[in-house]
Amino acid sequence: MNEDAGSRTVALVTGANKGIGRAVAEELAGRGMTVLIGARDRRRGEEAAAALREAGGDVHALVLDVTDPATVQEAAKRVEESHGRLDVLVNNAGITGSGQVAPMDAVDQIPSSVDLEMVRAVFATNVFGVIAVTNAMLPLLRRSPAARIVNVSSHAGSLTLTSDPDGPFSALLPSAAYTPSKAALNALTVQYANELRKDGVLVNAVAPGFVDTDSNAHTGHLTPAQAAAVVVRLATLGEDGPTAGFFSEEGPLPW
Template sequence: MHEHTAHQKVAMLTGANKGIGSATAEQLAELGMTILIGARNPRRGEQAAEAVRAAGGDAHPVTLDVTDPASAAYSPSKTVLNALTVQYANELRKAGILVNRRRPGYVDTDSNNHTGFLTTAQGAAVVGRLATLGADGPTGGFFGEGGPVPW
């Protein structure tokens, strides 16, 4: 049973019903965080949340389509993502919010018809590390398994 405290950390993940997002949800739940499972399909979101709870974590589905203007934004190219990362990092630095981009590596998921050579857990590791940085951690960066990656 998971206990809530005044300092309970909450992780909101998009695309968390499968692949790297789902593995990240599992890893952050193991660290004791409450996970909000973002999924565009409510049924798949609930199934993923149930899987995290079955493993002893605390997870709740949130219906979220990142291409829906009512939910968030658009489908950005990598160049736009780089620019957004730096812009958001600069904007949010004073609020104490870190904004970083990650490169998971070539991960075995549906998105590449399972041709990737890393497991979803391996791909999720770098995400988990960025999600658990301290307040004095880097911001506006691009990180892979081995550390900072050139833009």
């Protein structure tokens, strides 16, 4: 797109100061959108936004901690004051609960011995945070002629894939925190899609794959830019695009 500043598509990406979120923000900005980088840390958000502006993007930082209702409401207020609407929401912010390890290899997530506080913390970000941000931004999204919501999930959120004893996940440790949180996010995606279908808002979940990020100590084999491609595709769907779906770069995934 090459709209002028007043008519640019406005996108918000949560957890976008690094990793997949930053790559998504960069690609959306490269398509001519005004992009808001949601970040818990003001300095890191502003540094990321400044770097993307230097590359030519119309990118701005927005303090947003998805677990803090005050910052969520303040962020929605700022978007309304600055832009009057929101066209794209990418709910990317998420945590593994196990620090810098692949979450499904984490001993501390085994169901029979998991710390319940860890489970609560993971759901607070990966599920409840998505509800908080989506609901705060919905009045602005409803002002868009073609609103899109993309929830960044994981292959681990597929009950079909994770329950297959002969599948690629069978050798990994069971997870009582991260994996169930992504399954819950998938279910939530369908419910939002069902509610918002009549308004023309398309809502989908995406599994970007095993990506080289801080959350897995950079053991992933995909670059953030590669992972961002499917997120951006769902964020820029045409009016005949799918809703209530779960996708990877290869296509639809089983629930």
